[in-house]
Amino acid sequence: MATNRTFTMIKPDGVENGHIGGILNMITEAGFRIVSMKLTQLTVADAQKFYEVHAARPFYGELVEFMSRGPIVAAILEKENAIEDFRTLIGATNPAEAAEGTIRKKYAKSIGENAVHGSDSDENAAIEGAFHFAGREQF
Numbered sequence: 001m002a003t004n005r006t007f008t009m010i011k012p013d014g015v016e017n018g019h020i021g022g023i024l025n026m027i028t029e030a031g032f033r034i035v036s037m038k039l040t041q042l043t044v045a046d047a048q049k050f051y052e053v054h055a056a057r058p059f060y061g062e063l064v065e066f067m068s069r070g071p072i073v074a075a076i077l078e079k080e081n082a083i084e085d086f087r088t089l090i091g092a093t094n095p096a097e098a099a100e101g102t103i104r105k106k107y108a109k110s111i112g113e114n115a116v117h118g119s120d121s122d123e124n125a126a127i128e129g130a131f132h133f134a135g136r137e138q139f
């Protein structure tokens, strides 16, 4: 059953380049409600676990190093049809292919450093959200 929730991270490049405010503005303007939010940092072990599904890919090492190199903004978001609508809002993984009006079109620089994460399923949104936020931090 759809939870109407997704999990997002503003990745280290988005934070380093000063885009927290701009990205959050696009998210709230698109009608997402913020359920939980914090500035935090993934350890190397956290990033390895989070991207375990990509462990066999040639870019895995680079991805883990990138995702653990600085602070991120982690958040749980709520909206009807959240998973699909949020993936539409962030745009294609490769910003060169991202549609006009998407977060990655505006703020991402490369396929590796693409500014923002969005969960790919209700199940993963629940797992990813629970990794960062206790029940009492979900409003």
Ligand code: CMP
Residues within 6 Å of the ligand: 054, 059, 063, 093, 111, 112, 113, 114, 116, 117, 118
């Ligand atoms: P995302 O889709 O959020 O989660 C998987 C990440 O792997 C993806 O964003 C990119 O940051 C990264 N990634 C995917 N494909 C490549 C690639 N070809 N080269 C480098 N990084 C990649």
